[in-house]
Every structure is written in C-alpha cells, then in structure tokens.
Amino acid sequence: MLKGIGKSHGKTIIMGEHAVVYGYPAIAVPLVSIPVIVKIKQNPENILSSKYYVGKISQIPDTLSGVKYLIELLDEHLNKDKINYAISIDSNLPIERGLGSSAAIAAALTRAFFDLFDQSLETETLLEYVNKSETVTHGKASGLDALTVISNEPVLYSKDTIEHFNFSSDGFIVIGDSGVKGKTKETVADVHKMYQTDKATIGAYLEQLGTCTSTTKKSLINNKLRLLGQTFDQANATLTKLNLAIPKTDQLIAAAKNAGSLGGKITGGGRGGCIIALAKSLNNATMVQKALIKNGAEQTWIQPLSIYAEETDVD
Ligand SMILES: Nc1ncnc2c1ncn2[C@@H]1O[C@H](COP(=O)(O)OP(=O)(O)O)[C@@H](O)[C@H]1O
Numbered sequence: 001m002l003k004g005i006g007k008s009h010g011k012t013i014i015m016g017e018h019a020v021v022y023g024y025p026a027i028a029v030p031l032v033s034i035p036v037i038v039k040i041k042q043n044p045e046n047i048l049s050s051k052y053y054v055g056k057i058s059q060i061p062d063t064l065s066g067v068k069y070l071i072e073l074l075d076e077h078l079n080k081d082k083i084n085y086a087i088s089i090d091s092n093l094p095i096e097r098g099l100g101s102s103a104a105i106a107a108a109l110t111r112a113f114f115d116l117f118d119q120s121l122e123t124e125t126l127l128e129y130v131n132k133s134e135t136v137t138h139g140k141a142s143g144l145d146a147l148t149v150i151s152n153e154p155v156l157y158s159k160d161t162i163e164h165f166n167f168s169s170d171g172f173i174v175i176g177d178s179g180v181k182g183k184t185k186e187t188v189a190d191v192h193k194m195y196q197t198d199k200a201t202i203g204a205y206l207e208q209l210g211t212c213t214s215t216t217k218k219s220l221i222n223n224k225l226r227l228l229g230q231t232f233d234q235a236n237a238t239l240t241k242l243n244l245a246i247p248k249t250d251q252l253i254a255a256a257k258n259a260g261s262l263g264g265k266i267t268g269g270g271r272g273g274c275i276i277a278l279a280k281s282l283n284n285a286t287m288v289q290k291a292l293i294k295n296g297a298e299q300t301w302i303q304p305l306s307i308y309a310e311e312t313d314v315d
C-alpha cells in the first residue's frame with residue numbers, strides 16, 4: 001500500500017504586509033514550532049480528514065476551495081494509475097488569522113503527494129503548486145507566504161528580491177490571535193480599491209510600509225529592539241489608515257503595550273487575525289502573553305528571535 005507524508009509550518013509577517021503586493025519589501029519569519037503534517041495513504045474511500053472537514057474529497061466545501069483545487073491538480077499530474085486515497089491534515093494553525101495556514105497546508109499536501117508517488121520535488125515546482133492554490137484561496141498572492149512556510153530562515157521579499165537571512169536579535173515576538181477571522185482576499189481587494197481611488201495618498205502609505213521594512217531589517221540585524229518596537233507602532237498606524245485594524249486587534253496591541261511591549265502591530269491580511277508584539281525579554285514576553293489572554297486572545301505564542309540566528313532544522 002502506498003503512503004506519503006509532507007510537512008510544513010506557519011509564518012508571521014514581521015513587516016511589509018499589503019505593501020509587498022505592490023512590490024515593496026516585506027519580512028516574514030517561519031514559525032517552525034507550529035507544524036503542519038499531511039499524511040496520504042492508498043484507500044478505496046477517497047476521503048479527507050481535517051479539523052474543518054471530514055468526508056469525500058469530491059465533496060470538499062467551497063470554504064476549503066484552495067485545498068480541493070490543489071488535490072485535484074496533484075491527482076491529475078501524478079496519479080497515473082488512478083488510485084484512491086485517505087488524506088489527513090494535522091494542523092494547529094488557526095484558519096484565516098494571518099499565520100499562513102493556506103500556504104502551509106498547500107506545501108505539506110504537495111510534499112505528501114510527491115512522496116506518495118515517489119517523485120522528487122524541486123523547490124520551484126513546490127512553490128508553483130503552493131502559489132496556484134494560494135491564488136484560489138486569496139486571489140493574487142504576493143508569494144511571500146509560500147516562500148516562508150517552506151523556509152527555515154527569515155525571508156526578505158520584494159518584487160525583485162528574495163533573500164533568506166539570519167540575524168542575532170534577543171527580543172521575543174508574542175503573537176496573539178484576536179479570534180476574529182481576517183479575510184485576506186477581501187482586505188487585499190479593498191486596499192486595491194482605495195489605491196485606485198487615491199493613488200497619491202494610498203501609494204504614500206504603502207511606501208511608508210516599505211520604508212518600515214528597511215528599518216526593520218537593520219534593527220533585527222543590529223539588535224536595536226527599541227527602534228524595532230517604534231517601527232512596529234509606526235507600521236500599525238499606517239495599516240490602521242488602510243482600514244485594516246478592528247477594535248479587538250487595537251485592544252490586544254494596547255494591552256501588550258501596557259504590559260511593557262516595545263511595540264505592536266497587525267500581522268498578515270488584517271481586519272481580524274493576529275497581532276504581534278515585541279518583548280525585550282522572556283519575562284516581559286510572559287507578561288505580554290498574560291495581558292493578551294486577559295484581553296480575550298484566543299491563542300498566543302511566544303517566538304524567541306534568537307532562533308533566527310542560524311538555520312533551524314525543520315525535519
Ligand atoms: N486544518 C485545515 N484543514 C484544511 N484546510 C485548511 C486548514 N487550515 C487552513 N486550511 C486552508 O487554508 C484556507 C485558509 O487560508 P487563509 O484564508 O489564507 O488564512 P491564513 O491567513 O491562515 O493563510 C482555508 O480556506 C483552507 O483552504
């Protein structure tokens with residue numbers, strides 16, 4: 001009986017979301033501590049089992065359209081003998097919270113299919129499959145999520161640069177899930193509408209976010225945590241002007257700041273989803289985490305930036 005396994009992980013965008021869609025640089029880091037595992041085995045039932053759907057592959061609902069599309073595509077390209085499957089998705093990434101669940105699942109699924117059929121998989125091919133699935137889920141995606149969920153290192157991405165880089169920073173990122181679904185497809189489309197209506201103003205905001213990414217890179221490399229925190233605040237003010245904040249994410253960011261965070265911002269598509277707050281020490285990160293939970297965060301994670309000093313082994 002054929003069996004395949006594929007792994008991937010979440011990501012958080014430290015700086016530059018939305019602006020990256022317009023060619024400005026953005027930085028995202030892999031969250032290897034939140035893995036996604038897809039297992040496939042030959043099985044006559046042709047079923048998918050996941051947190052959000054259990055049932056026939058042919059009846060996967062439209063809410064998981066990116067997953068359905070990708071399974072059909074991989075099946076068409078690889079399944080010469082027309083076998084049937086049982087696919088299981090094991091993921092602790094919350095859906096639609098800006099932590100890259102769609103890209104992570106697409107990457108793990110693609111790897112599992114290639115493993116099942118004993119085919120080697122080049123990075124370029126993997127990215128093509130993930131981005132095709134992302135286009136179904138999100139509309140036109142920048143490609144940043146796809147790169148970061150398959151990378152062990154932080155990624156600096158813009159229309160003409162893909163750079164994997166390491167830095168030695170001793171801060172901590174505390175991630176708080178507002179519990180509110182953020183619809184990336186909608187927010188990207190809305191920013192685009194605003195841009196079409198007033199290119200000068202919205203273009204200037206996007207450019208400011210691009211500048212924030214350059215400052216962020218320097219701050220991370222030189223361990224300038226105060227400057228990094230200020231840049232988080234600055235970017236959050238700009239993201240708010242782009243109508244990407246909601247009261248719940250504002251509340252979480254304010255709570256983090258009251259607990260001593262150096263700065264906080266929305267991460268990912270926005271208008272819900274997660275926030276990230278910068279803490280200077282583990283003790284401070286724990287205080288920030290408690291404040292987020294007290295203010296209604298559905299889930300929280302503490303990510304030490306020191307793990308990005310060198311490549312982390314994911315497998
Ligand atoms: N556990 C899961 N099981 C099946 N599909 C999932 C799961 N988690 C995420 N997905 C897929 O990812 C999509 C959500 O992605 P998206 O809206 O981009 O959120 P995110 O911001 O987390 O990337 C879902 O529509 C679904 O296709």
Ligand SMILES: C[C@@](O)(CCOP(=O)(O)O)CC(=O)O
Nearest residue numbers: 017018098100141142268269
């Ligand atoms: C808003 C955007 O910059 C990031 C979206 O992140 P997420 O899918 O919400 O995790 C869109 C993109 O880069 O394609």
